[in-house]
Amino acid sequence: MDDLRDLTGPSAGARVEVRRLDPVPDLGALAAAVEGDLVWLDSALPDGAPDAARPRARWSVLTWTDGPFGARFRHQDRQASVEVAAPAAGWFGPSSSDDRPAFAVLADLLARTPQLPEPIAGCGFALGWVGFLGYELGRESGGPDRTADGHADADLRFVDRAVVVDHTGGAWALTLVADAEPAASAQNRAWLETVTRSPSTADVADAATGLPAGVSSAVGRTSRADHERAVDACRAEIREGNAFQVCLTTSFSVPGRGREARVGPGTDPHLSDYLRMRASDPVPFGAYLRLGPLRVASRSPERFLRIAADRTVLAEPIKGTRRRLADAAADAAVRDELAVSAKDRAENVMIVDLLRNDLLRTAIPGSVHVERLCAVETYASVHQMVSTIGAVLPSGTSPADVVRAAFPPGSMTGAPKISAMAIADRLEGAPRGVYSGTIGYFSASGAVDLSVVIRTLVTVVDASGGGVDPVEVRSRTLGAGGAVTWSSVASDEADEVVTKTRSVLGAVGAVATW
Template structure:
């Protein structure tokens, strides 16, 4: 088992250091902007990976070479071949795979589902093998380079000590949705009909806003504004050449600490209000809402079922049910489900059992995914997929990529929506979809 090289460095703001890495290959920033001891403690920064795993419509590729093995089996093999001792006292990601899994990758995990093969917005999966990473502990205000060797640490430290690269514009205007308000409300009503007919209990329906990327636009400049407008526990920025991603997600898909698994689904949302009295009323309305609690409990049951497929019998627990969490723009109901992974299973099997996250599909999951595809008539790309890391030390943390903008082929895309149940009001659901992306659109404003 390999021993990493560890070097403490000055703890600067991770997004500021990202400016010094701008232009390096596959820049990856996983950042806790809204900081707390339990959810927002760590950030990670990496670039210039040793190798790259990519899944496209043409197949699965490792460093550009087509593979006959499926992607999650390859993930398990790569993690096993590069096992590394976890160093206590340091942030949990100490080298490994990092990147994203798109929502549309879920179609490969459910080949019997009746989901059209939409033209992809980006590769279905991109995971880079980072043998060198800068890791930040915001509670201790300390940072380290953790590398395969001293030579790799030297190279990375030289980049981190370089001059910040200039930024372009963060502004984009001229957004258009793929739904009119009337069409979106009709789509919600149709989803309710599916529910009343017994097809599903709920489905997460979204609309997509698109705009042409203007000359001079800089995705990293946009992320720098977004992280201030909408600070989040599971934020991320990635520049992967053909696609750039800026995420300010508050939601964890799953965390694995080497033994225990944790999922934190969000279901139930109210906007925030600057007036404390009105804000308190919105909180009271959310926490007392039978519709929102029912929606949350349904997804908790779905995730308990997903996790039970790969967890030790009797280990699946729900320590928090419909807890309140508050963010920059919204209040959420969040539940916590924990379990212990079965002996002999790894992160590849865990992802295969839980992806895509139930909170952004619905229940039952496969039928909900079919109805989503039928109603939205579009791929989702990274949105509603997952962003994060799978460490060589057995640690892993993946967000659900909501509150996320993606840039590819000259088009910027932002999506927003919500969970639909039998009690859903189409007009209210339309307004909620706009509330979800309000801070993102403010970050694009000139």
């Protein structure tokens, strides 16, 4: 039965119209039918996952970026651009360029976004801005002065069409209407009718099959020996007192794509790769993004920040990883060893302290607290150590300011943050791009939910031009790394890097090689 409701908000007659979908659609099938850009925030958990992890994996959101109220915030080469569809100009102003820092422009956009109540009880998403913030935006918080290579440092879309799935039961289509824009509102109401006739799984190819034949090599940007030397260089910096922990990363060039057909219904090969990834590795913060020249397939288990509409904040850093084993007894022993590992607990506690400090910059004094410390959670391919830090924001605080104060995610920098980032940047010698940044949403309700971009395949294509001519794949990379402390062993750190590549590379028929 349809459940059609108007939810009135305070912004000039703007509101969300909601229709319950029955049966619950297959979001993979819906995503495969989308021709344009999309953002899919895709939650799941493996069987036997701990109860503490279940709230993180309750909601999935699939968004369309081509609605009549659409807008785009993009930041590249230190220049912000805002592209606004005419019906949304009353909120965001005309399309423009801006030389100010990315987070300052984002704060203005969030302040102008129509304020809308949560349309689905318990779900913070009420339409709004979706996409990614790349690692190099950390320069605005004292990080290295780099920009991403070949793509934007940030790309967020204001979306007015979405399907939300509650994995405890239920699904809804959401769309934005406004009294002052009857033509645009009529387009969105028409979309609301058509999306209820969603394709079944049978309408698209079964992307969980068809793994590329053979096994190819994903070649590291550096050799294993060079990475081990970089680990020892981090330890030397720690010995000299320049850091306590350094998150050292590298990347692997992933083969398998040359020229390929332009995207049409059911023809996005990168989405097919992602569907294979999710079939083998359920995680609470999976995501697939198709944004201009970027294809981002993420299997992240880690939340960066959640800001609820009531101004409570949650951070859930992960530090400490072990590969799962096929033998149940051996696997349990590995999990138990991680739980008591002094090295991994030290890594985790350092990042907890770092995030407490980051949150204190914007939170109400005395509200920052640790809810969980060094809990071990099990996923399909790894065991991981997770902590939870909470805080409360004062009234009127911009979510953009909260994110900027904690950016980049501390689990991807080390501590102290600015010094650790400088050390890592010198040793890595290259930008990280989307990897080590965040993916998620800034909702029109005021809620924010952002993941840490790890276990993520990032592809850049030549998306210029139009028509049906093939596009050229410019790059296809997977970042991986780990926290280096004084007690780190270089060979063990190199092994951990390879462990962290397996869940993604296995889905595309590749293995990491140094």
